[in-house]
Each structure stands twice: as C-alpha cells, then as structure tokens.
Amino acid sequence: EVQLVESGGGLVKPGGSLRLSCAASGFTFSSYSMNWVRQAPGKGLEWVSSISSTSGYIYYADSVKGRFTISRDNAKSSLYLQMNSLRAEDTAVYYCARDVTGGGSPWYFDSWGQGALVTVSS
C-alpha cells in the first residue's frame, strides 16, 4: 500500500523558514516524480513544486519561485520542501503527492499524503 506521510509543519513568523518532509513507503520511490500541492484554509488546490525521479527536472509555481526549494533523497525514500521568506499567504495545508510519471513535466497525482499545516503569522 502506498503511504505518504508529511511532517514538519507548524507556526512560523513572517520572513521565517520551515522545512517539510514527506516519508514514502509501499512503492519504489526512486521511480516516480513527486510534488507538493497546497490548500489555503477554505480555498482550492494550488500546485507548488515538482521534482522528477532523479532530480533532473524541477519546477516551481511562480508564487514560490526563489523562496522554496524542493529536493529528494531516494536512498531514504523522502521528499523535502525548504520554505524561506515565508509570507502570510503561504499559510496552507501542504500535501505531498506522487506523480504518475517519473521524468520530465509533472502530470497528475495518484497518491496523496494527509497533509501538514503551515501557519505563517506574527
């Protein structure tokens, strides 16, 4: 069974930093691209970032480019999101999501974690 478990969420002040992790199990992690998708309270879904299976292709939404960094450790079956210069508008539940492909552009997501809440507030 595919399992994705996010951790690292919490309360942070504007301008601060936070690192999210996603631990994967139940599948060959190194074969799949992975993504972060967020959802602000009461709002819709917003794709944040994607990383291909070998980290050769990385993409970001314009809203986080230059502030967030996605990475992965295939040996540890883990995905990460380093979030710097956080703003109030970054407040959201952040989901780790498995892409159906392994390389190139992101496609769509067939497995999701339960989400980690990030709150940016003074």
Place this chain on the structure above:
Amino acid sequence: DIQMTQSPSTLSASVGDRVTITCRASQSISSWLAWYQQKPGKAPKLLIYKASSLESGVPSRFSGSGSGTEFTLTISSLQPDDFATYYCQQYNSYSLTFGGGTKVEIK
C-alpha cells in the same frame, strides 16, 4: 499560466440525480485533464485522467468527457458518498493549474 474555470461553484442535488460539472481551460489542453474528489479534512482522490479514463477502483457512475478547452465530469446517479468537492487539473503545461472547485451539496 493556463486558467481553469469550473462551474457551478456549488451544486445542490439529491441522491439518484445525474450531476454534471464543467471545467473550461483558457487555451487548448488537448485531453490533458484530471478530476479529483475531496472530502472535508481529507486529501484529494484521483477519479479521472486524460479527460475520460477512469482511475482503477473508481465507481463506473463517474465519467469524464471533453477535449480542447471544455470538459465535463458526470456522476450518473449520485450516491451519499459522492457529496464532496470536485476539482479539475490540467497537465498540458508544466505549470499545473487546478479549477476553483465545485462543491456538491445535499439538496
């Protein structure tokens, strides 16, 4: 970025009703469209990909159609478990975008 517009934003329906949700893209995305279902406090669940392909394990009352810029998700006979919010998502461009969502409520 490609903009995705869903309608309606809210839909009230009864068990057994046929329900149709529309998703429009700001430019042609061929058939590169997925549909998800999300229940409160839960992660989204994939229903349909490539506009009309049913994800394994998803009930056959769900179907998708369309290509280019206009797409529909149809639930042929609404069941109690189907009351949720539905999102479309395009993957024609690497900058993925979702529709704003359609909440299906009990009438």
